[in-house]
Structure formats: C-alpha cells, structure tokens
Amino acid sequence: MHHELSIAKNILDGVLKEAQCHGAKRIVGVNVNLGALKGISPEALQLHFQCITEGTPADGAALHIHHIAAAARCAECGHEFPIEHMMATCAKCDSPRIEVTSGLELFVDAIDVE
Numbered sequence: 001m002h003h004e005l006s007i008a009k010n011i012l013d014g015v016l017k018e019a020q021c022h023g024a025k026r027i028v029g030v031n032v033n034l035g036a037l038k039g040i041s042p043e044a045l046q047l048h049f050q051c052i053t054e055g056t057p058a059d060g061a062a063l064h065i066h067h068i069a070a071a072a073r074c075a076e077c078g079h080e081f082p083i084e085h086m087m088a089t090c091a092k093c094d095s096p097r098i099e100v101t102s103g104l105e106l107f108v109d110a111i112d113v114e
C-alpha cells in the first residue's frame with residue numbers, strides 16, 4: 001500500500017468520526033497541516049483522498065493542505081534555522097546536535113461541515 005493512501009485513510013477515518021460527533025451530514029472541506037519533513041507528496045495525498053471519499057459523507061470534500069516549513073534549533077549554540085532534511089547541521093556552528101522544531105506535523109487542523 002502506498003504511504004499516501006494509508007495517510008489519506010487515517011485522515012478520512014478521523015474526519016468521519018469528528019463529523020458524526022457533531023451530527024454533520026456532509027463534509028465540504030478538510031484542512032490538513034503537513035510538515036515538509038514528512039516526505040509526503042501533497043498531489044498523491046489529494047488523489048488518494050478524492051478516491052477514498054467517494055460514497056462517504058466526505059464525497060467531494062476539498063482537501064486543503066497547509067505546508068509547514070522545516071526548522072531546527074541547535075543544541076550547542078541555540079541558533080534557529082530552516083532545514084531541508086533531518087541530517088542537517090547547525091547553520092552557525094556546524095554542530096550535528098540539532099532539535100527539529102517544525103516540519104514533522106501531520107494532523108487535521110479543522111473540518112468544514114454542512
């Protein structure tokens with residue numbers, strides 16, 4: 001199974017439960033926060049989401065993906081800087097001891113219902 005497919009299913013499961021809780025009949029939009037370090041293709045996620053929502057209360061719902069840029073803090077000097085990947089070193093002192101502060105997010109922020 002594709003990574004994005006299982007993620008799309010997790011998102012849909014959560015969204016359907018949430019909608020049921022609120023007695024919503026139809027889900028029109030889903031807002032997802034996606035960190036740059038998750039290695040997930042937004043296009044693939046969109047496609048899978050559209051496909052698996054067919055025939056569910058989320059049929060036709062728009063998936064809004066909000067990108068969260070990756071950043072880290074150096075454990076040595078405290079410098080905060082944007083990163084491209086997990087193996088990055090400090091932009092100031094070149095220390096490999098960095099703590100990722102953002103970019104690993106993957107969660108449903110809000111859903112729009114009718």
Ligand SMILES: [Zn+2]
Binds near residue numbers: 077078095
């Ligand atoms: Zn540093």
